[in-house]
Amino acid sequence: MPVAAPRAPRRTARSARTSAASRGRGGSGSKMVYSFGPSRCDGNAGQKLLLGGKGANLADMTSIGLPVPPGFTITTETCAAYEQGGGRLPSGLMKQVATAIAQLEKETGKRFGSSSNPLLVSVRSGAAVSMPGMMDTILNLGLNDSAVVGLSKLTGNDRFAFDAYRRLINMFGDVVMDVHHHHFEEAFDRIKKTYGVEQDTEVPAEGLQELCDAYKAVYRRHVGSDFPQDPLRQLELAIEAVFKSWNKPTAISYRTINGIKGLAGTAVNVQSMVFGNMGDDSGTGVAFTRNPSTGENTFYGEFLVNAQGEDVVAGIRTPRPLSEMGRWNRQVTRQLDSIRKTLEKHYRDMQDIEFTIERGRLYMLQTRNGKRTGAAAVRIAVEMVKERLIDRPTALRRIPAADITQLLLPRFDEAAKKKSAPIAKGLPASPGAACGRLAFSAEEAVERTLKGESVLLVRKETSPEDVEGMHHAAGILTSTGGMTSHAAVVARGWGKCCVAGAGALSIDAAKGQVRIGDRVYGRKDTFSIDGSTGEVMLGEIARIVPSKVPGDLSTVLAWADAAARLKVRANADTPEDAARARSFGAVGIGLCRTEHMFFEGERIAAMREMILADSPREREKALAKLLPFQRKDFVGIFTAMKGYPVTVRLLDPPLHEFVPHDDAAQKDLSKRTGVPVGEIRRRIAMLHEQNPMLGHRGCRLAVTYPEILRMQVRAIVEAAIACRGRKIDARPEIMIPLVGTRAELASLRTLTLETIAEVRAAKKFRGTLDIPVGTMIEIPRAALTADEVAEVADFFSFGTNDLTQMAFGFSRDDINTFLPAYLEQGLLEADPFQSIDQGGVGQLVRMACEKGRHTRKALKLGICGEHGGDPTSIRFFDDCNLDYVSCSPFRVPVARLVAAQSTLERA
């Protein structure tokens, strides 16, 4: 029932409602059409619900004086009225449309259907929220048999004019009249056959003219009437098609699924078309209001004379830089410069714009926030704050945190990289760029590096035995293992480039060869690996190595620190790492792994002696050799981090990670220790475990070998006392790993406190030395019973790597066999080792926080898993009210920024 003309004289409830609605929105008397143009602009930016997103934006741009091609928007309420009226356009609408078109003709000096200077318009849908399934754009509306002649004359381009016309008939037939696209395709194919050509673009102007006739015939055959020659009739049908598309099943289901409610309908945007190909006084261009690559505050873009936007994209003609535009048209250039300022002042962000000059007149086709590199984002944010365009919170919120890592790492020169195609691809395990000749073992990598070569360590997978070689190599490349494999984790910790799990590589370490497909590479070949993309390339590619922390980034990070609630610490195991962590702004070490300290030189020998020891006494003897090394390391780390806390995790990995598994090394060990090699093999075999991840490691080692804990605590306390002697404010915290029960922690805490007291007494230290003793929460049971565990813990630090392994039952070393299928089938949204699984693992974290703080209000909470450097995960941890996150030094800046963003978002 048409709402505007109630035929029933009785006022039933239904008709009352209908006519109330028609009065309220879209009735014949109300305003259904909002014009925008230089001489009048009815709408504004705030009317998104009424005019849709696009309509409000066009009104906004127009109202700040931008030369937007004029047009008008039909309101969303008109759509609602159309629907409530049972699918008829509200009466009065087309009258308002006709008035708006007349206004448009006045503004543009063109006329609808004119054969000399025809007005053409585009018609687009536009709801308050963009959604799929809505009507496609119709361009060139207004063309008919006579207007096409006008367009041809104006452009001096027959081909262009008929091409535009045939596109309109096709689009209109397809979108408005539901004529299937393939009918038009068939007609086109026939024309191409006629002219003996294969490509659309090879058809000459006369062919396109014939095509228009053929298309009109297709239209007639399928629609049952002629293609409408009256532009207003074209427009009426197009408007109705937009309204109809609002209730297409795809659109309805999208709204249902996404919970989009409270929208009246879609608006319709009708806008005059402009052409940059109307002669040498016309042109087109794209620009950024600042340099999107560096952030420099200069106008950055390019233009083409006598061309359409698609010519720029197609790359047939080479555009000229914007700096040359003044020479072509000084006035337009000046106008564009002023628009640039207007835009930035209005939108308070760098804009990416498209413009067209039609016969000397500038039109702005589009403006939107411009995409930019991390460096540019930082510089623009800092400079806009200085220019008072934005405030600091806005600046902080605006920088995509993940992008700033690239400011700190070497990267390939893009131009140089384009020249070599990747020969393999792995996972982008640790960002950066590295080149080197191939080395196939850790020893080889060390040896060749010390001789001055730059090498990449190429391994099936890495293990703690390889750490020294990994450290020396320029980069690491593995054929198996995921984003959280040993290689990836260690490399990220150092900010060293790593590509992991490049499955195409078949490595024969004994032969010193790697096979990729049919080709075999050896020690003399050089690879380049891109840790940000996972690409492996042959040969050396030029690299760009950025300076340390660029000034603008320092500024942003200082603001971030001031704004953030959540603190950022780093994971660091050596004095060098600790110094780097400080230089990246970490306010403490959240995870100092002690096992890496046992691999260098003499240490591993003593460690192995300890492991092979037969009795606690022998074990203590070997441990005594390790004590001075550990103490020295701690003194170094405490010194680098003076005044900031250093959380030292006691020995965590299973002992078999420290013993040699190859023949030669076992024989060597036998020689050194005097233990027969058979006996050594027997003891190493005894250390073997079915599932080492769930085996004899972490605090379980301290339960069975308390002397190891005692040695480590002794080293920590002696180091702290030594530092105090040198007026260095050492602040160690002792962290006991892999705790599952209150009883475990209670027992080991007691042992720890006893040892601290013993060392104090032995050293006659009388100062205050408050060393908190806490635990990792990485076993699900510890999270479940966190209320009990907190009774004996000064702090919790979530080990979300292991927590994820155990909560999911996923071994991160083995996950590659099925994870790809899971991601592909959508069974997992993301690798849960990269971004924390908030729904499952996150429940354990939240539960442990709540239970822990319920027992001990002042319980310090942190996280030291890989997730500590992941933006989404950091937001989650902030929401859990953790005190700090701890991540690899190179991710510290990212984390500091995210911490600030999270605080701002939560405020």
Add this chain to the structure above:
Amino acid sequence: MPVAAPRAPRRTARSARTSAASRGRGGSGSKMVYSFGPSRCDGNAGQKLLLGGKGANLADMTSIGLPVPPGFTITTETCAAYEQGGGRLPSGLMKQVATAIAQLEKETGKRFGSSSNPLLVSVRSGAAVSMPGMMDTILNLGLNDSAVVGLSKLTGNDRFAFDAYRRLINMFGDVVMDVHHHHFEEAFDRIKKTYGVEQDTEVPAEGLQELCDAYKAVYRRHVGSDFPQDPLRQLELAIEAVFKSWNKPTAISYRTINGIKGLAGTAVNVQSMVFGNMGDDSGTGVAFTRNPSTGENTFYGEFLVNAQGEDVVAGIRTPRPLSEMGRWNRQVTRQLDSIRKTLEKHYRDMQDIEFTIERGRLYMLQTRNGKRTGAAAVRIAVEMVKERLIDRPTALRRIPAADITQLLLPRFDEAAKKKSAPIAKGLPASPGAACGRLAFSAEEAVERTLKGESVLLVRKETSPEDVEGMHHAAGILTSTGGMTSHAAVVARGWGKCCVAGAGALSIDAAKGQVRIGDRVYGRKDTFSIDGSTGEVMLGEIARIVPSKVPGDLSTVLAWADAAARLKVRANADTPEDAARARSFGAVGIGLCRTEHMFFEGERIAAMREMILADSPREREKALAKLLPFQRKDFVGIFTAMKGYPVTVRLLDPPLHEFVPHDDAAQKDLSKRTGVPVGEIRRRIAMLHEQNPMLGHRGCRLAVTYPEILRMQVRAIVEAAIACRGRKIDARPEIMIPLVGTRAELASLRTLTLETIAEVRAAKKFRGTLDIPVGTMIEIPRAALTADEVAEVADFFSFGTNDLTQMAFGFSRDDINTFLPAYLEQGLLEADPFQSIDQGGVGQLVRMACEKGRHTRKALKLGICGEHGGDPTSIRFFDDCNLDYVSCSPFRVPVARLVAAQSTLERA
């Protein structure tokens, strides 16, 4: 301040409280002493708080007419008054004590300190709850220099009299006066030297008399006064010592730790002593009111004439059976018979009694519920119900559930077993008794068994490859692995005897030898293993093989089924297991593992082909060979379980468990498949995982190889349809293992339902065939997100083995390296794989139940882990409101009984 005599005239708050207390309890006017004896009995069984457990029990026994040696109890409130009085006995107490002693002298006809017929008493502490740290018993109190002469005359045994006296001085000195025991020891050593003997018992009477003098000297030297010759003074000091012991630190800390509150103090029990060694009219004995071994309703015990209880224990003289007692003293025998009836009527349970006859007069020293074997417990319970002594709920509650397993399994003849000392000890992994010659590989076990030998399979550990050999062997003995190792779990499932983790065994399978200490055993040696104790013995030991389910047990279990809410299913993988499960009363199969079906004969070959297949097509070809085997197995199982549900778990273990890891088998596989052996090794190496427990298994196999799931579902549905054709009510349920997310289950459920529909269509089956599709809850994440998982599950079945592994981060294959230390140090109360960890893992179970049922009210809940057969765990699962537990067939009767007990306890 003594409570009975407030010296302060002013009534302060404190003195008011004190005197109120003194009025209330233990004041001079109130009753502090409760006598028990034939002529008067002041207390009763309900006065535990006032008289302590022991005192109330003595009053109870006396009041039902038992000839208990008379005595009296000083109330717990007197103890409180002593304490509140600042450590002084309430005034008036000793007067009441003296009166009670006079009454005692009248009852016994003896006199305190008499040199002709002395009254001796014992003094014991006795609170309402028994606790350690309280004062030890003092015996023979009342002896002094003249009474010892009286005792000697009465017994005609000087040695006995002086021995009793020296014991009193020692005990009194030690317990009451804090004289250290070693001072008395030294004196004794000197006497032994004097007499040139080594043993206490070799010292003659005169030596003991000298010893009494020496002890008195020790006493004098350390106490500063003479050993009190006044029996009443002895008694006063002893009473005070009991009261003092109430607040010893050990007692206080025990009460604090165990949360024992609300007790006033301890009572003191003073009881006249009787002696069975006063001549041939005296004697002593012990008895059970029914046979504690068989439960037969006959009086069962033994006695000795002219002897003390310790003579029976010492085994120097051989006691005579109770049946011969009538010939010695008809009257006493009749009295004892009548007491037997009185006791059972009063306590309504079989009693274990101690009695003494002093000069023709019978005294009951003790009665308590008698310990009994499982068989006796069942028979006694059933017969007492028949006799209307107890009702069925009482009968059910009273049988220790764990003990009834022994009724169903072979066991060693105890007498035969006593003759051979164990040569090694392992864990009691699966109860029963087995003997056999040693076999060192699964193949060997099969071969030799088929040739008629009885063999024990002796392995370091077992793996699924060994299953056939394990099945054939008479028993299984491993040198590593715990209570939930592969060997243990599989053996328990079959009710096959297994001793696991016998660490002393060093096995050389290649040589066919096992070394224990210095000795080496081989294929010709026979071992006997006791799966209930873990003992390993050399040679064959006679065994007792019980009949199936004894009648009385059937009766009890029928009562249990009627009483229980929780249902009991069995874990069974073959038609034979299923039949056994039914015979043990399982009302369904809760876990039918399909992987065991793949190991026999041709199947493993097809399975290996499937695993080595290069493409889904090849894989499907190999799977097609497995389909008929699986279908046949299912038809067998469904037939055995007709009318009852069978939950089939789809393939769970990682594929590398099915491939051969030894050279010979790999070469064999190469020959069969035509795949070069190098290629086979390469593919097997690719299947290797760091942590297979957390690897590519369970539903992850179905995600990556959906064709495996399809084959299995096809086999299940085809089998069910085939059964229906034969009018067999097959009720399969399909269970998807190792689910961690809703998405996984949703996807595999869809695949399952599609396959069911396909088979139905192909078989043109039109009947109802409702096959529930559910999941194991064994991944912590699944428990945490059970609300989501339940959206796509018809049932949950808790896999508490894996849930425990992942919640604790314990690999059950590797736990033996640290679990012993954990149990020893008290860091864990029990092996969490044997009894569910209610505090941690239990939280996940409870959470999943609640969340799951919140989503789907009718969600069926069960548990199919090893815990399903553990009594404590079953009670917990009942409390979680699970619908059923599923356990090994041999544990089904235990579970049925516990289910009933749990229901009764919760009511």
